[in-house]
Every structure is written in structure tokens, then in C-alpha cells.
Amino acid sequence: MAEYDLVIEGGTVVTPSDMFRADVGIAHGKIQAVGLGLKGTRTLDARGRLVMPGGVDTHCHIEQLREDGTTDEETFVTGSTSALAGGTTSVITFSTQFKGHGISAPLAEYRRLAAKSMVDYSFHQIITDASDDVIFREVPEVVASGVRSLKVFLTYDPLHLDDRQFLRVLAAARRTGALVTVHCENYEAIRWRIAALLADGRTGPKYHAWSRPSMVEREAAHRAIALAEMVDQPIQIFHVSCPEVAEEIERAQRRGVKVWGETCPQYFVLSSAHMDRPGFEGAKFMCSPAPRDEAASEGLWEEVRRGTLDVISSDHSGYGYDSPRGKRAHGDNAPFNDIPNGVPGLGSRLPIVFSEGVSKGRIDACEFVRLTSSNPARLFGLHPRKGTIAPGADADLVVWDAEKRVTITNDLLQHVIDYTPYDGLEVTGWPVATVRRGEIVMRDGKVQAEPGSGQFLAREPYAMIRPTGRLPDGFDASAFLV
Numbered sequence: 215m216a217e218y219d220l221v222i223e224g225g226t227v228v229t230p231s232d233m234f235r236a237d238v239g240i241a242h243g244k245i246q247a248v249g250l251g252l253k254g255t256r257t258l259d260a261r262g263r264l265v266m267p268g269g270v271d272t273h274c275h276i277e278q279l280r281e282d283g284t285t286d287e288e289t290f291v292t293g294s295t296s297a298l299a300g301g302t303t304s305v306i307t308f309s310t311q312f313k314g315h316g317i318s319a320p321l322a323e324y325r326r327l328a329a330k331s332m333v334d335y336s337f338h339q340i341i342t343d344a345s346d347d348v349i350f351r352e353v354p355e356v357v358a359s360g361v362r363s364l365k366v367f368l369t370y371d372p373l374h375l376d377d378r379q380f381l382r383v384l385a386a387a388r389r390t391g392a393l394v395t396v397h398c399e400n401y402e403a404i405r406w407r408i409a410a411l412l413a414d415g416r417t418g419p420k421y422h423a424w425s426r427p428s429m430v431e432r433e434a435a436h437r438a439i440a441l442a443e444m445v446d447q448p449i450q451i452f453h454v455s456c457p458e459v460a461e462e463i464e465r466a467q468r469r470g471v472k473v474w475g476e477t478c479p480q481y482f483v484l485s486s487a488h489m490d491r492p493g494f495e496g497a498k499f500m501c502s503p504a505p506r507d508e509a510a511s512e513g514l515w516e517e518v519r520r521g522t523l524d525v526i527s528s529d530h531s532g533y534g535y536d537s538p539r540g541k542r543a544h545g546d547n548a549p550f551n552d553i554p555n556g557v558p559g560l561g562s563r564l565p566i567v568f569s570e571g572v573s574k575g576r577i578d579a580c581e582f583v584r585l586t587s588s589n590p591a592r593l594f595g596l597h598p599r600k601g602t603i604a605p606g607a608d609a610d611l612v613v614w615d616a617e618k619r620v621t622i623t624n625d626l627l628q629h630v631i632d633y634t635p636y637d638g639l640e641v642t643g644w645p646v647a648t649v650r651r652g653e654i655v656m657r658d659g660k661v662q663a664e665p666g667s668g669q670f671l672a673r674e675p676y677a678m679i680r681p682t683g684r685l686p687d688g689f690d691a692s693a694f695l696v
């Protein structure tokens with residue numbers, strides 16, 4: 215007699231710690247059993263395939279609100295389609311703040327947009343204006359509603375915070391039990407270099423990389439860590455592009471500071487040379503921090519293996535190339551500093567990391583699961599509901615053909631974006647089915663899910679991001695509303 219609604223049969227189950235042959239029995243959207251000989255009303259044949267937890271992408275920009283009232287081109291429906299096609303079942307996206315305004319109103323608007331999602335989702339709250347009202351009144355409410363991470367930029371006009379404002383965000387997070395995620399680059403150094411490059415007539419896309427060499431990232435990461443250490447507030451450094459930045463994180467981790475490092479597929483397979491393609495083409499590869507070189511990429515893998523960088527997310531950017539809302543917003547001859555930064559990567563994240571990591575022998579499949587699913591789920595308070603294959607967890611799974619060779623084309627990614635920076639990249643390993651809370655939502659590239667079937671993941675307080683209690687002079691400055 216069938217005990218389960220669905221059994222994923224005969225595959226090799228990959229958990230964060232083990233790989234073994236087993237069936238996965240699913241009922242009521244949850245994993246009920248992992249074992250042999252399970253019987254289900256329906257079965258999904260996984261013989262010869264890996265069965266892994268669905269991807270958890272904790273850094274993607276989907277349908278993000280813009281100040282003019284429009285949004286990114288990628289909607290929650292198209293973004294979800296791309297995610298499911300690529301084996302990702304949960305995302306954390308960004309609710310914005312516009313300078314001079316609050317955070318509650320855009321969050322309410324953003325919740326309405328996200329209600330169409332087909333993957334499960336949560337939000338980071340961006341803080342661009344650390345006013346008294348936002349920091350003292352709105353942040354506690356927003357965090358209590360389950361948006362348990364705040365995002366800050368140390369560079370970019372008009373988003374960046376100065377050190378005092380950053381400290382106020384760190385203190386607010388400490389008071390309310392949120393994690394802070396940080397875009398680390400030195401604002402003034404980049405502005406100064408941009409001015410000099412433009413004065414010298416160097417305006418093409420490749421000078422984007424010249425405007426922000428690795429030391430602007432390293433300096434800001436060092437400063438972010440020092441300030442977070444002083445406040446005793448856990449942080450994650452976003453999109454680490456090179457080993458020099460990871461070394462700053464590693465040194466702090468060794469002293470017991472709660473700082474984690476994220477990197478992204480673009481830093482493994484793109485380099486500054488891509489931005490030097492003829493004409494405007496280089497714009498397709500512009501993101502910040504800028505991709506470096508092959509030695510930096512190999513160095514990042516080393517930092518991944520050491521555990522300094524323990525999350526690989528996409529930093530998916532939700533706008534196109536040949537598009538007035540995207541790279542061509544200011545025309546073909548726009549100087550590099552007027553070209554929007556960011557590359558799409560939600561659907562290509564898992565295949566690239568698997569291929570470059572597992573297929574090329576740099577990491578094993580368990581480490582792949584940790585980097586792309588379990589660790590992000592743990593760090594952002596989604597574990598054990600997400601990021602693992604164990605009884606009681608949501609039945610979010612990806613069935614993976616580890617041998618399948620695919621040349622990436624934009625069509626395969628099924629996003630609304632009109633390009634991928636990975637066009638022509640050959641990968642080994644590809645998702646062949648995706649299951650979200652027990653429902654088969656992708657098979658052989660065909661995504662079938664109901665808009666609105668994704669659930670908001672409210673994140674409760676959790677131990678991993680609790681402050682350490684170690685403060686300079688034992689004095690908790692964050693207890694004061696200053």
C-alpha cells in the first residue's frame with residue numbers, strides 16, 4: 215500500500231554531510247522518510263541521478279521597486295520560472311528604501327508583488343537612509359514581521375551609508391535580532407578614480423573594473439568587519455570577488471567575530487577581460503565588485519574549500535541588455551559609470567557551481583549542497599525547513615543529471631532578461647526535475663507551477679546570528695538610541 219503521495223525513487227541522495235542510495239518519501243509537502251523500498255501513489259524515477267535539496271538563493275534582485283514607481287523587468291513569475299528551471303526553490307530578494315522615505319510602505323508594496331511568486335521567498339530590507347524614524351520605529355516592526363536581515367551599501371549613489379549611518383544600522387540589528395548583509399566597496403575612492411578616468415577620456419565598459427580595484431573592496435570589508443566587531447553585530451559580506459577580501463574575513467573569523475562571506479558564480483567564470491569586448495558588449499559583464507582574473511577565481515575556490523566563503527548565491531540582477539530599463543538606459547555611448555551594474559544568474563547558478571566545482575573536482579557534491587542550499591538556509595534562519603533532506607523538512611528537491619553536458623544559452627534560463635553573461639559556457643551537470651513542497655514543478659526544462667503558489671518565509675529569531683556578548687570595555691553602545 216502506498217504510504218506517500220510521492221516517492222523519488224532509486225537516486226543517490228546528497229545531504230550536507232552524506233551521499234547514499236535511497237528513496238525519498240513525501241506526503242503533505244514534507245519529507246516523511248528517506249530509505250529503501252518506499253511506496254508512493256506517484257513516483258519520480260531518479261535512477262542514475264543525484265537527489266539534492268532544492269537550491270536556496272539568498273541574494274537575488276527580482277521585481278525590485280524603483281524610485282520612479284516602475285520595477286526591474288524580472289517579475290516574480292519570470293524569476294520563479296528561471297529559478298525552478300535551474301533547481302532553485304527558495305529565494306531572498308530585496309525590499310528597497312528611497313532616501314528621505316520610510317521602509318514600511320515600499321515593503322507593503324513589495325509584498326503585493328511577491329505574492330505571485332512560485333518559489334518560496336523572503337526579503338532583505340535595504341537601508342539607504344538611517345533616519346531616526348526608520349532606525350528606531352520602523353526597523354523593529356519590519357524585523358518582527360519576519361524580514362530578519364538588513365542590507366546596506368557602503369558605495370553607490372544614492373544608496374551608500376557613511377560609517378555613522380552604518381553603525382546605526384548595526385546597532386538596530388543588534389537590538390532587534392537581525393543579520394546585516396553588506397556591499398563592501400570604498401565610496402570616495404571609487405568616485406575619485408571615476409573622475410580621473412573620465413578626465414582621461416577612458417569611458418568604455420572595461421574601465422568599470424579600473425574604477426574599483428580589489429583594494430577598494432578589501433578596505434571596505436576590513437572597515438565593515440571592524441565596525442561590526444565593535445558593535446558585536448553579526449554580518450555577512452556579500453559577493454566577495456577575490457581572495458584578498460576573503461583573507462580579511464578569515465582573520466576576523468579566527469578571532470571569533472561572527473562574519474560570514476558570500477561569493478557568486480560570476481567571480482569563478484568571468485574576468486575583467488570580458489568587459490573589454492568590442493563596443494557596448496562589455497556592458498554584459500559589468501557588476502560590482504568587478505570580476506578580476508583567473509588567479510583570483512582559483513583563489514576563491516581555495517577560500518571556499520577552507521570554509522571562509524560558505525555561501526554561493528547569484529546576485530541575480532533583474533534587468534536586460536538591449537533595454538531602456540537595463541544596460542542601455544543611457545544609450546550605447548554612455549560612460550561606464552552611467553551603465554547599470556549587475557548580471558543575471560538565478561537560473562544558471564547551480565549548473566555553473568556544480569560544473570566548475572564538482573565536475574572539475576574542486577569540491578564534492580556534499581560541499582556543493584552546503585554552499586548552494588544548506589549554508590544559506592542556516593545563515594538566514596530557514597533551516598531545518600529548507601536546505602536539507604530529512605524527515606520534517608519541506609520537500610524541496612532537485613533531481614540532477616551529473617553527466618549531462620549543456621552549452622548555456624539564454625533560452626535555457628527562462629528568465630525575462632534578454633541575455634546571459636554565460637552564453638556559450640559549457641557545463642557538465644544539469645537539473646532534470648525540481649520538486650517544491652512535494653509538487654513536481656519542473657521536468658526536463660518544462661516549468662509548471664501556479665503563480666502565487668510560493669510562500670512567504672517569515673524568519674523567526676535564531677541562535678546563529680545572536681551577538682557573541684563580547685564588547686569593547688563591556689559597554690553596549692547599541693542599547694542607546696543615538
Ligand SMILES: [Zn+2]
Pocket residue numbers: 273275529
Ligand atoms: Zn545584489
